[in-house]
Amino acid sequence: MIEVSGLTKYYGETRAISDLSFTIDRGEIAGFLGLNGAGKSTALKILAGFLLPTSGTVSIDGVDVVAEPEKVRRQIGFLPEEPPLYKEMTVSGFLTYLGKLRGMSGTDVAARLPDVLGKTGLSGRSDQVISTLSLGYRKRVGIAQAIIHDPALVILDEPVSGLDPLQRVEMRSLVRSLGGDHTVLISSHNLTEVEETCDLLLMLGDGELVAQGSEEEINAQVGSGERVEIDVHGDAAEAIALLTELEVVEKAALAEAGEAFNTLDVTLVGEDPHGEAAWVVNTLIGGGFGLSRIAPAKGELEDLFLKITGKGGAA
Amino acid sequence: MRAIALIVGRELGAYFRGMSGWIIAAGILLLQGVLFNVFALGDGDKLSSKVLQDYFYFSMGMTIVASVLLSMRLIAEERHDGTMVLLLTSPASDWQIAVGKWMSAWIFVLMILAASFYMPLMVAVNGSVHTGHVFAGYLGLVLIGAATTALGTFTSSLTGSQVVAVILGGILAALTCVMWLFSKVASPPLDELFAYLDFYYRHFQDFREGTIHTRSIVFYSSVTFFFLLLTRQVLGARRWR
Numbered sequence: 092m093i094e095v096s097g098l099t100k101y102y103g104e105t106r107a108i109s110d111l112s113f114t115i116d117r118g119e120i121a122g123f124l125g126l127n128g129a130g131k132s133t134a135l136k137i138l139a140g141f142l143l144p145t146s147g148t149v150s151i152d153g154v155d156v157v158a159e160p161e162k163v164r165r166q167i168g169f170l171p172e173e174p175p176l177y178k179e180m181t182v183s184g185f186l187t188y189l190g191k192l193r194g195m196s197g198t199d200v201a202a203r204l205p206d207v208l209g210k211t212g213l214s215g216r217s218d219q220v221i222s223t224l225s226l227g228y229r230k231r232v233g234i235a236q237a238i239i240h241d242p243a244l245v246i247l248d249e250p251v252s253g254l255d256p257l258q259r260v261e262m263r264s265l266v267r268s269l270g271g272d273h274t275v276l277i278s279s280h281n282l283t284e285v286e287e288t289c290d291l292l293l294m295l296g297d298g299e300l301v302a303q304g305s306e307e308e309i310n311a312q313v314g315s316g317e318r319v320e321i322d323v324h325g326d327a328a329e330a331i332a333l334l335t336e337l338e339v340v341e342k343a344a345l346a347e348a349g350e351a352f353n354t355l356d357v358t359l360v361g362e363d364p365h366g367e368a369a370w371v372v373n374t375l376i377g378g379g380f381g382l383s384r385i386a387p388a389k390g391e392l393e394d395l396f397l398k399i400t401g402k403g404g405a406a
Numbered sequence: 407m408r409a410i411a412l413i414v415g416r417e418l419g420a421y422f423r424g425m426s427g428w429i430i431a432a433g434i435l436l437l438q439g440v441l442f443n444v445f446a447l448g449d450g451d452k453l454s455s456k457v458l459q460d461y462f463y464f465s466m467g468m469t470i471v472a473s474v475l476l477s478m479r480l481i482a483e484e485r486h487d488g489t490m491v492l493l494l495t496s497p498a499s500d501w502q503i504a505v506g507k508w509m510s511a512w513i514f515v516l517m518i519l520a521a522s523f524y525m526p527l528m529v530a531v532n533g534s535v536h537t538g539h540v541f542a543g544y545l546g547l548v549l550i551g552a553a554t555t556a557l558g559t560f561t562s563s564l565t566g567s568q569v570v571a572v573i574l575g576g577i578l579a580a581l582t583c584v585m586w587l588f589s590k591v592a593s594p595p596l597d598e599l600f601a602y603l604d605f606y607y608r609h610f611q612d613f614r615e616g617t618i619h620t621r622s623i624v625f626y627s628s629v630t631f632f633f634l635l636l637t638r639q640v641l642g643a644r645r646w647r
Contacts, residue, residue, distance in 0.1 A: 102647065139491075139495045140494075140495050141491055141494050141495050141645070142645055142646075142647070143645045143646055161497045161498075161499060162497070164495055164496060164497045165497045167495065169491065169495045171488065171491055173488050175487070175488050175489040175490075175491050175492050176489065177416070177420070177489060177492075178487075179420060179423045179424060180419075180423075188412065188415075188416055189492065189496070191408075191412055192409060192412050192413075192492075192493075192496045192497075192498060193496055193497060194497055236492070
């Protein structure tokens with residue numbers, strides 16, 4: 092279990108993070124969300140033992156990062172945004188070196204290496220020199236080095252940045268597969284990434300933790316209901332007027348006007364979004380409107396994030 | 407010790423896998439051979455002991471140059487490439503990292519010194535050489551190599567640029583060899599301090615002439631330890647930035 096309490100870091104007079112406190116359970120995948128400069132990388136570097144905090148405590152399975160740094164570092168695997176690689180080494184040579192440096196015996200490294208190579212999709216590349224690998228494979232080697240010593244906590248800073256769409260899908264799958272065996276903490280400003288991968292969201296804004304919990308819990312914290320998009324055939328203003336009379340609708344607005352249909356953005360209240368959506372559909376049909384689509388609103392987490400961090404203007 | 411051995415192994419591997427180690431070694435040995443031929447052997451008839459003294463004199467310079475060149479990449483390259491994070495997030499302590507890095511460059515310097523041994527051997531074959539003289543001279547080179555490699559490791563820890571590291575290391579190393587000049591113009595007690603800190607006159611001169619003084623062994627060992635301590639402090643300070 093990772094316990095962070097009152098974590099604060101100053102670079103000179105500049106405050107990077109302030110009073111962060113959160114807990115991540117064993118085997119959970121947590122995601123740090125934040126805009127550039129929000130303090131994500133600083134927080135991750137402290138958790139990885141690379142930086143020391145100005146104040147506050149971090150403990151991993153009860154061992155304090157500051158009091159016993161070398162002991163804690165055995166329990167941590169860290170992948171910065173740019174994979175740190177000795178490019179002149181082969182994949183297996185590199186992983187063997189780091190496994191031993193992190194306290195494993197040669198026998199243990201040799202026994203674990205095939206598993207790690209298999210898990211990261213590097214089985215056919217073990218004897219390849221790292222400098223000859225593509226960026227996607229280098230990221231995989233970066234993850235492999237982070238898990239070679241079977242750490243309790245795996246920290247991945249922007250693991251999908253710079254990857255093409257296919258590589259992103261593969262990397263998401265790889266990150267998800269790490270959960271359970273390891274506690275995983277990733278950082279990203281790609282909200283879809285975090286939404287699809289993480290059990291727990293930690294939202295950072297200007298160095299402070301502005302929200303934490305599952306997406307649903309954060310929704311509840313900020314009082315925002317489920318949002319759906321509805322393509323309506325007919326007069327949009329009339330449809331909006333009809334919907335805003337419903338007690339299950341918090342807000343209805345025109346998202347996009349079209350010739351054939353108009354897209355409405357409808358925010359629902361209550362605890363049964365499916366039932367409420369059905370109520371909305373019945374009301375529109377009963378009012379003589381044609382419907383061609385109803386779906387969860389795109390960018391829901393984006394809106395939520397901007398709302399919480401106060402960066403979204405009127406949002 | 408295991409972490410130090412692992413770091414040494416990787417760094418030595420990097421010297422051998424890359425071109426820089428081979429180029430530096432070849433360049434130093436070539437220059438040393440030319441200097442040996444031109445100045446030690448080719449300057450009229452001399453006693454073997456005088457040939458050896460001349461040989462150890464310029465070998466000291468070559469050892470200092472090799473040490474500074476070999477150590478410039480040790481930490482600066484890792485900082486530049488972003489791989490320092492691998493060491494700083496490993497269970498290896500800052501002290502182990504500093505010592506491992508230094509030791510790898512020092513061992514490479516020792517290999518170059520070992521490869522240069524044919525030169526005093528040639529003097530021994532064609533003249534009369536006292537084994538103790540050769541031993542003392544090489545002991546001096548080994549110690550001065552340790553000290554200047556530690557100095558280079560320290561300057562390498564200060565920057566992410568190997569060029570800046572080698573310039574800083576070169577300036578510091580040059581200063582250590584001209585401290586006797588400062589001692590000439592300084593007043594007591596600074597004159598004695600400067601004279602003591604000079605790498606050549608106060609300390610290496612004796613080794614060059616075949617004499618081993620404990621005080622010089624202690625001096626070079628202390629300088630080595632001092633710069634390794636500074637390197638460790640620089641590594642530790644990075645965690646607070």
